[in-house]
Amino acid sequence: MRGQKSGLINNSDVSLSHGKHKNLEGTCIDKGLVQNRSKPVKKKPSCSSGRGSCPEEMHIKSQHEKCKAAQQSPEYVKVTPTEISKWRFKVQLEGEGTYECSATGLVFEVSEQALVRYSVLSWSETSELLPDSWRPAGSVYDVDVVNKDPSVLKFIHFPHSLCLAEPEHELSISVLHVKDRHADIEPTVDFTASHVKWRVSSLSPVGPIIPSRQHAKHHGAVLVYKQQDHLEQFCFHVFLAPNNKSEIKAIEEQVLSSGKKLINMHLSAACRLEEKNYQLKSKPEGKIMPSQIEFITEGTMLKGFFVAIFDQPPPFELFLMDPDINQELWTARITKGDWADKEEPKPRKITEVQSSCQKKMARLEVMPNNNPLLPDTNRGQALSSKQLMQVAETLGQEWGRVGLYLDLSTTDLDDIKEGEKDVTMQKMKMLERWQRRTPGGEATAQDLLRGLEDLKDLPVETRQLLTDMMNGSLTLPDHKANA
Known part of the structure; x- marks a missing residue:
């Protein structure tokens, strides 16, 4: 640098x-x-x-x-x-x-x-x-x-x-x-x-x-x-x-x-x-x-x-x-x-807090467990490899920050970049590594969306795709084609 x-x-x-x-x-x-x-x-x-x-x-x-x-x-x-x-x-x-x-x-x-x-x-x-x-x-x-x-x-x-x-x-x-x-x-x-x-x-x-x-x-x-x-x-x-x-x-x-x-x-x-x-x-x-x-x-x-x-x-x-x-x-x-x-009477902090709360409530409404303090007895099915790939295809240059928000280290990200030259596959490997570290390796769309909740530049299509998955869509669209 x-x-x-x-x-x-x-x-x-x-x-x-x-x-x-x-x-x-x-x-x-x-x-x-x-x-x-x-x-x-x-x-x-x-x-x-x-x-x-x-x-x-x-x-x-x-x-x-x-x-x-x-x-x-x-x-x-x-x-x-x-x-x-x-x-x-x-x-x-x-x-x-x-x-x-x-x-x-x-x-x-x-x-x-x-x-x-x-x-x-x-x-x-x-x-x-x-x-x-x-x-x-x-x-x-x-x-x-x-x-x-x-x-x-x-x-x-x-x-x-x-x-x-x-x-x-x-x-x-x-x-x-x-x-x-x-x-x-x-x-x-x-x-x-x-x-x-x-x-x-x-x-x-x-x-x-x-x-x-x-x-x-x-x-x-x-x-x-x-x-x-x-x-x-x-x-x-x-x-x-x-x-x-x-x-x-x-x-x-x-x-x-x-x-x-x-x-x-x-x-x-x-x-x-x-x-x-x-x-x-x-x-x-x-x-x-x-x-x-x-x-x-x-x-x-x-x-x-x-x-x-x-x-x-x-x-x-x-x-x-x-x-x-x-x-x-x-x-x-x-x-x-x-x-x-x-x-003027446009209290930015209050507005921002209200907006943040509204977004969080909207996300909780579509989640199987509406109380985040209770154990997730109905978190949905674990993400398949195909679903992880669909999520990977919606991510852009911010995918490294996605990994950090999912508690991967910079060493993890460097290892992924070193071992895989294709950028889409790098994103896929990052998600797979996160999934393996989830208890039982049974990471769901809900788990992924919660982990990324505070990431401000998460693409809209990524958030929408994960929400669709949480809502139980069985036949998922090809979001790469529609990105």
Whole structure:
């Protein structure tokens, strides 16, 4: 794993917005011009921007004026995916053609009808496989075609975070293709202002990269969270990241695991950033720590951020500065109403507790034993090998966390990965190992669902499948085909 830096972030292809917005909208300040070219050689392509909104509005819309003017994307068929779980999707492509996912900006070229399933990964998950001589240039995705040969998916166009409006030199963009426990660096077919086109060789995690030696600017995301459990003061956490989903996902995960009550203020906006230090300032002046943060594109486990603290309530403004030229790159105004929005009579903790209780009660209603404190005299039949395989096929990249929630150790998971190369079979072996350790080896769907009750990103289809099994379905559907 690469060393952690106190800098900002790395990859997830979202697009962001410049332009002038009021109050909750951040404003990026950039006055350049742009040209649009389509060839990958000796060109001045324009910048990327994310398109569309996803089931949970994952995009920060990129409206860098120089890039917008040059970035007229082809008229692909726009498709809206089904969200399987957080950061995991599936979409049915109805026939030969080129389709663009409204949630991620991914573009798929297929030779026939296909059901495509894909997940956003964090670069920190693959950073140990990325040589130091390369840096991420967009999000990394794990893509799969369900029940068909991968060859039906001919090309994938990956959104990138590079700002190519005024390139100082010709860029070389490749992809990192993760295969089992190693990775290959593969060439791309073409790249444009917003996407990198890759010919599918096999399906496993892939993401765009550029050589570290190449100087490049990135569309940057400024993500502002307000901390509402910070005593009597007004506290904000401000993250910088390349404008791509992998890094935005990593920030979300870091925020959720922080133990603090941090709420996204949706002040995000796009600005062009390069790998150097930046400052955050405010009006009126508040306490801001640290004084500077380095914007980096290398995938790291922990992302650096500014903390801005004010003794008095809003309004106030935040400014991202380039200290080398004393120039404002981004600004946002926060009003008293913005801070109070989440403090109105919408008690999040109570709502969350009620929602959690309702979900637990709903699950208990379908369980043979409605009192979890009583012995399970009617837990149902033990899961068969076929049923375990059906469960395995619904799991995505989170299957390792599933194993940990089922009390397997990291050594168990490493042993499984070492002994089995096929990912689906790795998931199956993980479930079999859990089953063997269940008293009597008679693990049921109820046992499995209870063990995973607190796993937040358990796929919806996994939970539904286990519920169906608990309800006594004798003829189970092929969930892989319907995933």
